[in-house]
Amino acid sequence: MSNGNVASLYVVATPIGNLEDLSSRAARLLGEVAVIAAEDTRHTGRLLRHLGLSVPMLSLHEHNEAARVEQLDARLVAGESVALVSDAGTPLISDPGFVLVRELRARGRRIVPVPGACALVAALSAAGLPTDRFTFQGFLPAKGAGRRGRLELLAAREETLVFYESPHRIRDTLTDLATVLGERRLVLARELTKTFETFLDGSAAELLIRMEVDPDQVRGEFVVMVAGAPPREEDEAAVVEGEALMAALLAEGVGVKQVAAVASRVLGGAKKVWYARAQALKDMSV
Structure with missing residues (x-):
């Protein structure tokens, strides 16, 4: 032993x-x-x-x-x-x-x-989608309403989304992905490490058409990888509020690092972003 x-x-x-x-x-x-x-x-x-x-x-x-x-x-x-x-x-x-x-x-x-x-890791390594952050959701719900509901919950996530799917549900899943996520880029990996290993790249609607043209592309177990949502635009009102808060703190002699920490805690967002803004405000006041 x-x-x-x-x-x-x-x-x-x-x-x-x-x-x-x-x-x-x-x-x-x-x-x-x-x-x-x-x-x-x-x-x-x-x-x-x-x-x-x-x-x-x-x-x-x-x-x-x-x-x-x-x-x-x-x-x-x-x-x-x-x-x-x-x-x-x-x-x-x-x-x-x-x-x-x-x-x-x-x-x-x-x-x-x-x-x-591990199928999800093997698929991600060759898909050409961001891998610094991803969310693995296993198999989506089998029924359409549950599947669409899950996708709606994930729609705003900015990291790559990864699912497993079976051949008899892949078309329904692609249809729901097209409905909920629109033209977002997808990569499908099928038959990983086997003779007919294939990576399909495109929108959900495009991949559905490819499967209609070539029914062989429906065979095998799938890893479905979806590009994350685009970064959300900053709330201009929050930026203005944050800069006003930081300017007031800087005027009281609070250090740039502490000012950034307060802005991040109160208004959300990355501390390093607020730090750069606080430093710029300080430089302008000199």
Whole structure:
């Protein structure tokens, strides 16, 4: 057993398509654990056969996860390590495992991440959309009203929006994206790391037309990435109010840094922006 012979739950990322993406560490640990908790044992069985491994498995999915906690905890208490895998990618990321990890961590058990493939990260890395900030929303609601409601809540967010979507709902989701977000730029990633990996770029309406022309573009699981909303224009009244406040504080001898902090706290906005304005006001008064 690895890592100082301490029984551990290894949260193991598995390939999202290309089997060469499995790390050597992940392959080794899958062969060392006493049991593998798999979202679908048939799917994981194919991976194990590819690796030439024969390891006991048990299913762990959304319908039985809570019931598996005691069984797997007993294994850890007995000194046996366990691997947790999903069908593809990193467990817990829109896949089962959260309940198990939460409960075992609360009991003081050792949880070890074994990083690897993750569809949303792989998609973002090649999409050409801003990645300094993004919001991952998993799967949008299946029904139209719920989906549009969620999109309306996110419409003003300025960071890149990321969703997962299935092939049988992708057209409906694109229709709702066009309705709620208009002409905003989208990138769809499908069949990641597989033979027919494809990135589609355009507005939601444009991508719907491409799918009508080429029905093959509806196949596979999707990562949907949407450009964030444009930055909101500054409220001129707030700027005027802020400058008046800062001018009064500067006249009382308050330092520029403190003035900017007060303006940011009272009126909102970035402290560095108010600092630049306060400095400009001070310079003009000299």
